Amino acid sequence: MIARLLLVVALGAVTSSTRADEAATRAIEVAEGALVFDAPADWESVTPANRIIEHEIAVPAPSGSDAGPARLTVMAAGGSVDANLARWVGQFQGTEGGADRQSAKVEKQQSGGMEITLIDVAGTYLESLRGPFGPKTPRPDYRLVGAIVETKGEGNYFFKLIGPAATVEPAVERFQAMVPTLRKSGE
Numbered sequence: 323m324i325a326r327l328l329l330v331v332a333l334g335a336v337t338s339s340t341r342a343d344e345a346a347t348r349a350i351e352v353a354e355g356a357l358v359f360d361a362p363a364d365w366e367s368v369t370p371a372n373r374i375i376e377h378e379i380a381v382p383a384p385s386g387s388d389a390g391p392a393r394l395t396v397m398a399a400g401g402s403v404d405a406n407l408a409r410w411v412g413q414f415q416g417t418e419g420g421a422d423r424q425s426a427k428v429e430k431q432q433s434g435g436m437e438i439t440l441i442d443v444a445g446t447y448l449e450s451l452r453g454p455f456g457p458k459t460p461r462p463d464y465r466l467v468g469a470i471v472e473t474k475g476e477g478n479y480f481f482k483l484i485g486p487a488a489t490v491e492p493a494v495e496r497f498q499a500m501v502p503t504l505r506k507s508g509e
Contacts, residue, residue: 346362346363346364347360347361347362347363347500347503348360348361348363349361350367350377350396351507352376352377352396352397352398352479353376353398353473353476353479355507356475356476356506356507357473357476357479357504357505357506357507358504358505358506358507359396359500359501359503359504359505360500360503361379361500362496362500364382365379365380365381365382365394366379366380366382367379368380370395371393371395371451374397374399375395375396375397376396376397376398377395377396377397378393378394378395378396379393379394379395379396380392380393380394381393381394381483381485381489381490381493382489383486383488383489384488384489384492387488387489389485389486389487389488389489390485390486390489391485391489392483392484392485392486392489392490392493393483393484393485394481394482394483394497395480395481395482396479396480396481396482397479397480398476398477398478398479398480399477399478399479399480400477400478401478403439403470403472403478406470406478406480407426407428407439407441407470409454410426410441410443410466410468410482411425411426411441411443413447413448413450413466414443414444414445414446414447414448414464414466415445415446415447415448415460416445416446425443425444425445426441426442426443427440427441427442427443428440428441431502433501433502433504434502434504434505434509435474436471436472436473436474436504437471437472438469438470438471438472438501438502439469439470439472440467440468440469440498440501441466441467441468441469441470442465442466442467442468442494443465443466444463444464444465444466444487445462445464446460446461446462446463446464447460447461447464447466447484448460448461449461461486463486463487463488464484464485464486464487464490465484465485465486465487465490465491466482466483466484466490467483467484467490467493467494467497467498468480468481468482468483468484469481469497469501471501471504473504474506479504481497481500481501483497
């Protein structure tokens with residue numbers, strides 16, 4: 323009985339510690355310091371894959387999973403919100419060109435006076451390391467959760483979380499909590 327009680331107490335301590343780690347955040351600046359957002363502290367910043375990306379984060383696979391990490395990129399970009407959503411959907415097999423928007427879930431919300439458009443799409447991702455015209459590598463069972471934040475004065479900011487669905491799924495709630503924290507520095 324005592325051993326069982328100690329096990330329950332120990333498991334409770336591990337669960338509390340894990341929840342505290344997941345709740346911890348760190349501020350990340352973008353837009354040359356004009357904007358800041360709060361990212362989960364346990365998501366590791368890495369060197370961006372290219373110069374267009376302002377900040378890149380590796381999102382680890384859940385413990386015990388053989389899925390690889392997911393990639394979160396943050397950057398400013400032009401073009402209309404709808405055109406960019408169609409482009410993201412078009413990066414999945416069977417949706418090339420963004421023709422099949424039914425496969426994506428799109429939702430709008432407001433935060434801090436900014437319009438946020440969220441998208442969620444899954445399937446076989448056509449990864450292209452050299453842009454839209456380079457060769458594509460099919461990545462089955464991938465998921466993209468993205469957000470376009472229409473800021474005041476700094477343009478549109480794109481948050482794009484992409485990776486194995488088994489890695490993205492447990493990160494969605496934290497991603498959705500992170501995006502609305504985008505704000506002017508000093509606020």
